[in-house]
Amino acid sequence: MPNAEAARPNPDPRAATMALLARATRDELSTPLRDHWPNLAYATIRAAEIGLVMLRGRMGGDGAPFNLGEATMTRAVVELATGERGYGQFLGRDPARAEQAAILEALAQREADREAVEAFVLAPIRQRLAEDAQRKRAETAATRVDFFTLVRAEG
Amino acid sequence: MYVAVKGGERAIANAHRLVEHERRGDRNVPELGTEQIEQQLSLAVDRVMSEGSLYDRGLAALAIKQARGDLIEAIFLIRAYRTTLPRFGFSVPLDTADMAIRRRISSTYKDLPGGQVLGPTFDYTHRLLDFALAAEGNPAPPVTAPVDTAERFPRVTDLIAQDDLIERNPPENPGQPVGDLTREPLAFPAERDLRLQNLARGDEGFLLALGYSTQRGYGRNHPFVGEIRMGEVEVEFDIPELGLMASLGEVTLTECQMVNQFKGSLTEPAKFTRGYGLSFGHCERRAMSMSLVDRALRADELGEERTSPAQDEEFVLSHSDNIQATGFVEHLKLPHYVDFQAELALLRQMRRELETRASTHPEAAE
Incomplete structure (x- = not known):
């Protein structure tokens, strides 16, 4: 399941952090930032901007690639006063959230803040995603169907 | 051929104001929110995203609202909007x-x-209108089953x-x-x-x-x-x-x-x-x-x-x-006055020639 990290564990911890931040709601980022890192000093390296990513598919699912169509995305890069550079990027249009995701991605690299980012930000997102995925799977499982082939009358 | 015209600014502005008014409909009926479209007309949203070639549910819902539910008009709005954004790159091919x-x-x-x-899915439904939907009310929550x-x-x-x-x-041809x-x-x-x-x-x-x-x-x-x-x-x-x-x-x-x-x-x-x-x-x-x-x-x-x-x-x-x-079909409704005048002149000339021939050589017309 793409939204449950467990199914495809990402070997790069930074990529795993980004994957969770990309799926966060605005509150899931802004509330912990306000409560635990008020007055944080950072510089904007790349101001949050909205653009497009061309999504590619593959012929037959696993063949040569083709351009399926575009999606909106937002990205931002910030740098903390202590030098860590954070990247925020996700599907959709939300500059404020992209900057918050970048700040938290930078904080997750800072030794002193890593545990707090995990506890106050990443763990709640991970839990919500797991619950959502579980609920959807359970609803889908209830529609599992067994068709029976009837014997055709010969004649 | 279409030849540019000018004028009509006030009529155009008033027509646009009128279409906005018509879009809103009876103001005693609550206004439709884009979140409602996104949530409750989700398959219309999916179609506008597909043919607009832009994955963004919120934008598609807004376009549907603005287009009064005309999905091709909504797709047009999405295609126009996407040209205003820079492209950051390509995704890894989706798995x-x-x-x-x-x-x-x-x-x-x-x-x-x-x-x-x-x-x-709508499959296996009987395609009978559900009049209960005409009244408001929440459907039963979905059944769940154990998951492996x-x-x-x-x-x-x-x-x-x-x-x-x-x-x-x-197969993928690297570098291609x-x-x-x-x-x-x-x-x-x-x-x-x-x-x-x-x-x-x-x-x-x-x-x-x-x-x-x-x-x-x-x-x-x-x-x-x-x-x-x-x-x-x-x-x-x-x-x-x-x-x-x-x-x-x-x-x-x-x-x-x-x-x-x-x-x-x-x-x-x-x-x-x-x-x-x-x-x-x-x-x-x-x-x-x-x-x-x-x-x-x-x-x-x-x-x-x-x-x-x-x-x-x-x-x-x-x-x-x-x-x-x-675009090509609907452009026919734009003024084609000059073009049409030319065709009218041609038609009249053809008819005049026939009449002249008939009057000078009456036997030829028989």
């Missing part, structure tokens, strides 16, 4: 085998690994491929550029990458009619639905300065693997052939139609005689885009 399945059916195998799940977390849903076509009974998909018709105008003959991009954003009604025509004998495919799957697929984006793939989130996709009759030769054992459909959102009819047309357009490659419209790539690809089509 539909790793989809978080919400629906998966096969008409070729009854029992398959992972099983068949119907998911949210280890369960996987391999592609049905991969199962057929295990016995080498179906053709392989064309992927055609992009938003950057280069379409030229013929078009490769399959461009054909699939064109079909993926093509008009659903047009694709449906062409797909239907192949079933009725105009370019016979002999199709079976190997598999239809719908669910969420992860989008990954390369960040070269970090040397990592960042996950951007998920998109909902519908994929159709159409399995078609054989291709073989005196030396090659016969194999099933493939048609492929992929769509944003939950758009099953369009994914199925796309896979039928994709297969029909492979006629040359598979050594089939091209006899039918669905096999004619220039015809199909040149007429599939409903924004191009509506």
Whole structure:
């Protein structure tokens, strides 16, 4: 399941952090930032901007690639006063959230803040995603169907 | 030919104000919110995203509201909006085998690994109007069932491929550029990458009619639905300065693997052939139609005689885009006064010539 990290564990911890931040709601980022890192000093390296990513598919699912169509995305890069550079990027249009995701991605690299980012930000997102995925799977499982082939009358 | 006109500014401004008023409808009825459209008209949103060729549910819902539910007008608004945004790059090709399945059916195998799940479908409903919906009220919550977390849903076509009974998909050729018709105008003959991009954003009604025509004998495919799957697929984006793939989130996709009759030769054992459909959102009819047309357009490659419209790539690809089509059809309502005056003059001259001939050579007119 793409939204449950467990199914495809990402070997790069930074990529795993980004994957969770990309799926966060605005509150899931802004509330912990306000409560635990008020007055944080950072510089904007790349101001949050909205653009497009061309999504590619593959012929037959696993063949040569083709351009399926575009999606909106937002990205931002910030740098903390202590030098860590954070990247925020996700599907959709939300500059404020992209900057918050970048700040938290930078904080997750800072030794002193890593545990707090995990506890106050990443763990709640991970839990919500797991619950959502579980609920959807359970609803889908209830529609599992067994068709029976009837014997055709010969004649 | 259309010749530019000027004037009419006030009438145009007032007409636009009037259409806004009509869009709102009776102001005693609560206004429709874009979130309501996004949540409750989600299949209209999916269609506008697919044919607008832009995955963004909120924008599609806004476009539907602004267009008063005219989906082609909404698609037009989305196509126009996307030209205002820079493109940051390309995703890693989406891996539909790793989809978080919400629906998966096969008409070729009854029992398959992972099983068949119907998911949210209109199939097997009786198509009876539900008058209870005319009143407000929440439907019953969905039933749930235990989940086997280890369960996987391999592609049905991969199962057929295990016995080498179906053709392989064309492999990726590293370094080969992927055609992009938003950057280069379409030229013929078009490769399959461009054909699939064109079909993926093509008009659903047009694709449906062409797909239907192949079933009725105009370019016979002999199709079976190997598999239809719908669910969420992860989008990954390369960040070269970090040397990592960042996950951007998920998109909902519908994929159709159409399995078609054989291709073989005196030396090659016969194999099933493939048609492929992929769509944003939950758009099953369009994914199925796309896979039928994709297969029909492979006629040359598979050594089939091209006899039918669905096999004619220039015809199909040149007429599939409903924004191009509506632009050209609807431009006919713009003032063509000069052009028409010229035709009127020509017609009058032709008639005058006939009258002159008749009066000077009466026997010729008999």
